[in-house]
Amino acid sequence: MAFCSPHTTTSLRSPCTTIPNSGFRQNQVIFFTTRSSRRSNTRHGARTFQVSCAVEQPIVIGLAADSGCGKSTFMRRLTSVFGGAAEPPKGGNPDSNTLISDTTTVICLDDYHSLDRTGRKEKGVTALDPKANDFDLMYEQVKAIKEGKAIEKPIYNHVTGLLDPAELIQPPKIFVIEGLHPMYDERVRELLDFSIYLDISNEVKFAWKIQRDMAERGHSLESIKASIEARKPDFDAFIGTAFLPTNHNKCFP
Numbered sequence: 326m327a328f329c330s331p332h333t334t335t336s337l338r339s340p341c342t343t344i345p346n347s348g349f350r351q352n353q354v355i356f357f358t359t360r361s362s363r364r365s366n367t368r369h370g371a372r373t374f375q376v377s378c379a380v381e382q383p384i385v386i387g388l389a390a391d392s393g394c395g396k397s398t399f400m401r402r403l404t405s406v407f408g409g410a411a412e413p414p415k416g417g418n419p420d421s422n423t424l425i426s427d428t429t430t431v432i433c434l435d436d437y438h439s440l441d442r443t444g445r446k447e448k449g450v451t452a453l454d455p456k457a458n459d460f461d462l463m464y465e466q467v468k469a470i471k472e473g474k475a476i477e478k479p480i481y482n483h484v485t486g487l488l489d490p491a492e493l494i495q496p497p498k499i500f501v502i503e504g505l506h507p508m509y510d511e512r513v514r515e516l517l518d519f520s521i522y523l524d525i526s527n528e529v530k531f532a533w534k535i536q537r538d539m540a541e542r543g544h545s546l547e548s549i550k551a552s553i554e555a556r557k558p559d560f561d562a563f564i565g566t567a568f569l570p571t572n573h574n575k576c577f578p
């Protein structure tokens with residue numbers, strides 16, 4: 326299940342098309358409309374929408390969920406709805422977590438880990454603990470993008486567990502920050518125009534995480550299970566629905 330909420334933003338007022346009878350007020354941001362401002366149905370019955378806002382400033386979307394809940398998968402699909410296939414930065418670090426399409430750049434907030442895998446082990450903290458993340462840098466860089474400035478964003482390498490040299494990110498039309506903590510820091514939360522929370526049951530997310538971490542990140546089954554157990558208290562403390570913005574509405578069944 327996913328939850329999402331629109332946020333009012335001055336940059337998007339006039340040029341946006343709104344969805345009739347959607348319940349959203351004129352000055353709230355609506356990202357999804359059909360080509361003629363009418364809803365359409367896919368053959369599966371799901372509604373599809375097209376972005377129609379002509380913006381001067383990047384729209385910032387926060388996508389939160391625990392590890393393995395499908396954030397990257399969801400964003401790959403959403404960016405193709407926004408326009409163009411999403412791909413890693415051309416000629417850059419092959420282990421970059423960033424996806425770029427014609428309209429959208431998706432960055433992974435794991436890149437703001439301040440402690441690498443060894444550092445977290447030594448300090449006895451998980452990646453979910455705010456102490457393992459640099460929220461000051463996250464805030465400064467999201468703000469810079471929103472102001473139309475390029476950033477040199479660090480990279481957390483999931484293959485090696487190390488912090489790699491930074492990559493250059495240019496301001497896109499739509500900037501998505503996906504990860505564990507897009508809504509944890511109040512300053513970052515204030516920069517979001519729209520937020521989404523993927524609320525996946527433990528049974529499903531752990532199954533997805535195990536197959537992904539074994540196949541793509543080289544972890545053993547035992548180490549993944551140990552990590553899942555170690556992370557449970559921090560998930561409740563720092564990630565769950567408690568950190569959603571107060572105006573967060575359930576909008577996907």
Ligand SMILES: Nc1ncnc2c1ncn2[C@@H]1O[C@H](COP(=O)(O)OP(=O)(O)OP(=O)(O)O)[C@@H](O)[C@H]1O
Pocket residue numbers: 390391392393394395396397398399504533534536537
């Ligand atoms: N809707 C889905 N149906 C089936 N499998 C899915 C779905 N969404 C994600 N998965 C699978 O779950 C695994 C984890 O997905 P993904 O990498 O997108 O999660 P994530 O939230 O981005 O994880 P992390 O934060 O750890 O990088 C992947 O192997 C993916 O194929």
Ligand SMILES: O=C(CO)[C@H](O)[C@H](O)COP(=O)(O)O
Pocket residue numbers: 391392393435442452453482483484486505542
């Ligand atoms: O919670 C996570 C989000 O992806 C990861 O576990 C965290 O980023 C640490 O990564 P790794 O397990 O590859 O060291």
